[in-house]
Amino acid sequence: MAEQAPVITIDGPSGSGKGTIAKLLAEKLGFALLDSGALYRLTALAAIRAEADLEDEADVARIASGMDIFFDVSGEEVAVTLDEDDVTRAIRMEDVSMAASRVAALPMVRAALLERQRAFRKMPGLVADGRDMGTTVFPDAPVKVFLTASAEERAQRRFNQLQEKGVSVSLRDLLEDIRARDERDTVRSASPLRPAGDAVQLDSTELTISQVLDTVLELVRDRLKM
Ligand SMILES: Nc1ncnc2c1ncn2[C@@H]1O[C@H](COP(=O)(O)OP(=O)(O)O)[C@@H](O)[C@H]1O
Numbered sequence: 001m002a003e004q005a006p007v008i009t010i011d012g013p014s015g016s017g018k019g020t021i022a023k024l025l026a027e028k029l030g031f032a033l034l035d036s037g038a039l040y041r042l043t044a045l046a047a048i049r050a051e052a053d054l055e056d057e058a059d060v061a062r063i064a065s066g067m068d069i070f071f072d073v074s075g076e077e078v079a080v081t082l083d084e085d086d087v088t089r090a091i092r093m094e095d096v097s098m099a100a101s102r103v104a105a106l107p108m109v110r111a112a113l114l115e116r117q118r119a120f121r122k123m124p125g126l127v128a129d130g131r132d133m134g135t136t137v138f139p140d141a142p143v144k145v146f147l148t149a150s151a152e153e154r155a156q157r158r159f160n161q162l163q164e165k166g167v168s169v170s171l172r173d174l175l176e177d178i179r180a181r182d183e184r185d186t187v188r189s190a191s192p193l194r195p196a197g198d199a200v201q202l203d204s205t206e207l208t209i210s211q212v213l214d215t216v217l218e219l220v221r222d223r224l225k226m
């Protein structure tokens with residue numbers, strides 16, 4: 001059998017820094033990048049645009065299978081195209097975030113996206129970020145990280161991020177949202193958010209982005225003998 005490309009999985013709750021670290025790591029190593037949350041966001045947006053009932057599991061799964069999508073990782077942020085429409089901003093809107101967390105709880109939707117996610121695996125390697133990369137999608141990944149940070153710190157990071165974009169929100173509301181999303185992602189029965197048994201847990205509450213990156217790089221070099 002041909003050798004499988006190595007996968008580095010980065011799972012964890014919203015705002016723990018997964019996306020930031022995954023992108024920097026992929027650039028540094030020259031690996032492909034999978035932002036699996038974007039696939040759930042795209043599914044939600046496509047379902048909203050098709051005026052689908054988000055409770056109709058089979059219909060949302062059909063939409064997830066049929067989406068024509070493209071990721072461009074060459075810029076500072078990952079640019080996302082849905083049916084030839086640039087939806088980079090649209091998939092980050094609050095209504096889509098809420099809908100994404102609803103469709104992500106549907107087992108048929110998760111099944112529909114499984115092979116799509118695995119198709120991102122290619123030489124020389126893949127960095128995949130999400131909630132179940134290490135547990136369900138790439139259980140054989142040689143490097144698994146479970147990135148966390150306190151809910152207060154994650155809310156503060158979101159707050160800073162939104163302020164930079166000129167969006168005014170209250171820190172208290174963000175903290176409530178984060179807690180609600182943590183709860184929904186953790187208690188759902190289909191691929192809940194939890195660390196894989198062989199994942200290295202890293203708490204980034206008191207760490208800078210570059211400290212987290214260095215820690216993960218050290219782990220990667222050790223495990224992949226790079
Ligand atoms: N260790 C860190 N310290 C401070 N800010 C961070 C850290 N890691 C990420 N951030 C910032 O927090 C925000 C959320 O990070 P992001 O990578 O989008 O998280 P996730 O993908 O886990 O939801 C971004 O604005 C990012 O720049």
Ligand SMILES: Nc1ccn([C@H]2C[C@H](O)[C@@H](COP(=O)(O)OP(=O)(O)O)O2)c(=O)n1
Nearest residue numbers: 014015036037038040100101104130131132
């Ligand atoms: N592998 C994944 C990735 C994301 N999800 C869910 C979790 C979230 O509710 C949505 C959007 O995920 P995303 O990582 O983009 O969200 P955050 O940026 O962390 O807030 O999809 C999932 O269930 N499984």
